[in-house]
Amino acid sequence: MADKVVGVLGGGQLGRMLAAAASLLNIKLVILDVGENGPAKQVLAPTSPQHSHIDGSFTDPARIRELATKVDVLTVEIEHVDADALAQVDGCDIHPSPNTIKLIQDKLAQKQHLQSRGCPISDFIPVDSTVQSIHAAAKELGLPLMLKSRTLAYDGRGNFVLRELSQTQDALAALGNRPLYAEKWVPFTHEIAVMVVRSTSGEVRAYPVVETVHKENVCHLVFAPLRTRDATLSRRAQTIAEDAVKTFEGAGVFGVEMFLMDDGGLYITKSPHGRTTRATTPSRRAKHLNTRTTSAQFCLFHSGSTALKVPSCAMLNIIGLSSSMAEVNALSAVALTVPGASVHLYGKAECRKGRKMGHITIVAPSDAELRTRLRVLLSALPSSPLTETDLHAPAEPAPGSGFPSAHPLVGVIMGSDSDLPVMLPAARILDHFRVPYELTIVSAHRTPDRLVEYARSAAARGLRTVIAGAGGAAHLPGMVAAMTALPGSTLDGVDSLHSIVQMPRGIPVATVAINNGTNAGLLAVRILAAGMPRLVDAMEEYMKNMEAEVLGKVDKLAAVGWESYSTAK
């Protein structure tokens, strides 16, 4: 629809996603990459000779100049382009700017830039490729020490973890003659990432924060939304990412990766993330959030929404295991049997061990359902041991097992284990409807800190409703309701009833019934049904069964007469 023609340096999988998004908007792309049938070129046949793709290297200045003569805007889908040649191009808008691309290519320069702008970066220093220099760095930053190549590093290539000084020669041999720098070892607990889109006018907007899981230095899994006990984390991470992206020139979609520390601290590890920096293109991560075209929209038109469209989603990279396509095809075939899973293969002609061959996105109405779906895929990976599958996609506990779901939607809490008999019927109902839940003790009076932490973190952990038992004083449901925006219900003793129904204006608590755990469970299911249509059907079924049960008694009463019915009963 735009009448500008866009030239893209690079035609791999990211270019392929960019090309597919461009097709939807009738935007013409011309791709520069080696070969005639790369991933991007496959999905965008030129409709006229002046828009034909170019067979050549994105590091070849002559080819870059040739591309520039054919288009109005230049962008990149990979940062390892000839940035100097790009900078010398006249008559084209270039996004992001060649300066930004050059800065990204040198990871040391990138870190110095971010540090100088006040972005949170872990300690680092330049080192020479000498034993002496590396030993000096180890003395300053401690061991283990991350030794990294400043350029051409991605997916863990060009990294060396120096655990002891005696490994220094090995490190130099492994990293060759590349320019190096050293990073302080960061004992992070999780890795998170934020995609940020920046418009030509400099406005930035962050996508929801995702958790990333790496395996052998390659991104293996991505989850969204981020679940955490820290309700402030998402906003903090988005702000850090937006502030980092504001320091670079030019429009584009930028990935900012961060380490999350045990104390809630955040360090930027890569920004813009090497291979996700590009203009007017959807990123794989953004894509997995169902926001494929939004990025392009935002870059081009400063509009569109970055909000998540589904309750829970994940992305699994399909990494080649050998030179055979068989494993890739087998995993894809499994994915096609999984509800909510979509396969995105990249059309690469050859498979290699470690090569990114495609990815699978999975969406689901809840985190637990997402894990159930993902578990099928991870179990089908020959390279994935069961322990790893259990870690990332644990099986739901069997109904009636009495163990909590790792991804509960309902929190069932009681002030004392003496309340357990009253709460159990609620748990049974949740089991019946296959609703993931946890059941635990939170005492308002004896564990007030735990109460605060539980209530404040409930929404950020993914809970959607809380059932609280109230014995006499009724403080548990009332205080939980005061500290979370989630709907809370309570089953009361007679004594606490009047306390709860006289909650002050502003803080609602749903009283279900006196000592009726069944109805508390049923109300929780109905509350979830507001956002999960499956549960509306299941509840209707449950109600039909209740009706049938009573109607059965009607028939029996008529058949045997009330005298013998009464006796038999």
Added chain:
Amino acid sequence: MADKVVGVLGGGQLGRMLAAAASLLNIKLVILDVGENGPAKQVLAPTSPQHSHIDGSFTDPARIRELATKVDVLTVEIEHVDADALAQVDGCDIHPSPNTIKLIQDKLAQKQHLQSRGCPISDFIPVDSTVQSIHAAAKELGLPLMLKSRTLAYDGRGNFVLRELSQTQDALAALGNRPLYAEKWVPFTHEIAVMVVRSTSGEVRAYPVVETVHKENVCHLVFAPLRTRDATLSRRAQTIAEDAVKTFEGAGVFGVEMFLMDDGGLYITKSPHGRTTRATTPSRRAKHLNTRTTSAQFCLFHSGSTALKVPSCAMLNIIGLSSSMAEVNALSAVALTVPGASVHLYGKAECRKGRKMGHITIVAPSDAELRTRLRVLLSALPSSPLTETDLHAPAEPAPGSGFPSAHPLVGVIMGSDSDLPVMLPAARILDHFRVPYELTIVSAHRTPDRLVEYARSAAARGLRTVIAGAGGAAHLPGMVAAMTALPGSTLDGVDSLHSIVQMPRGIPVATVAINNGTNAGLLAVRILAAGMPRLVDAMEEYMKNMEAEVLGKVDKLAAVGWESYSTAK
């Protein structure tokens, strides 16, 4: 990923969607259509000469045979192919079968086939192209009479509405020398459609029912899920559609269109729908439901889910208004500013009045939000008068206006208008949170039939929770809860409180508070928040404001002292 190569007769917009879906699975397609740059060929560049597309007509037997030599499976993206030539092809699987395609091409034969299999079809008879024959048909079926061409009819072309016998010559002139049939005029209230996917083994599965809106005989808008007062309608329509598709041979995605009558009756109008019959391809309608690849998955692998992935969605066709692309581009540019909207242009080289140039899908967390987004698009259509915009995408009533939303999420009901003062604070809260609602009178004792109809239809109409006031007897909330699977809450009088908290096991009602409409409204918002993350944020904001208000009083108390605070207050 499949190693079979698929040949497609036709390379228009449906072929384009098919090709895009195939790319994601590394499935190779060879397209037969006239020209080198049609919509489908643009998005699928052949990676080797033996998979190059064919420039020729899908009605040319020689070209069809040429295509067959290059592929393993043949399918169609349009039914106007040479079905006889297709039937004579050897060595290829063909889906759907040439018999099915032939049957679909002749609308009279199609209707006779469906009628003979017991599918609900309105009355029809064959007619000759003579005044005498048409008059005889009018005598039998009444006026107005639908005269239709048996072949090559789509988007209203080949149809003539005979209102008076004097128009017979005009009808014959308009319909030319085509073979005709006559259909009884059906005074339908709505048009609905169901996409059904059929696997090679004959298993069928229906997608959710959609409502379609036609304009000048061309599909203008599609909405899903279907909203209706008739809770049985969706399942009935899906069964009719599945049964119809079971009568045809071969795998594919089939569209079944139906008229919905005032009494809830359904008639099939077209099945399989002319231009949506094809194998292994997503349909435009299925696509708009975010199920693009599911259809292909199901056809190829008998798997995948047909469930809706978002709460509410719509599709708006982009129809050419003139030979200029300007209007198409202008509408697309507007769509890019609308949250949840995605533009899908077809890459057609030329625009024409009435030509389908693309479509826009819109997803939203609620029907009301969907209408708000759609309203922006309809308002941008030069051809769409305000009355039409108001009909399909009414503006939400202004907060505090006291009028109901056309697409409420919350039903606020009271037994008598004397309860209005108690209920109003709930309405004010819903206004504050921009939650669409209705407020009306439903009396358990004086309007029992209305109570039943209200409760039974609540979920199917799109309500997600009901707030019922209970004065003395408390029957309203209890009975509503018994007849809907939705979560219901009540604000009670003191007298009804003990009635409600002693609801029998199985039917939960959430008692919020005694006469506290504010908290009833807040609980409804929290219940909705379980499925609408925006409301979690808004509720947290509301709670922060309450906190700030009290903290302000803390400061004032400290500043002025409690004696003067007390006096000032």
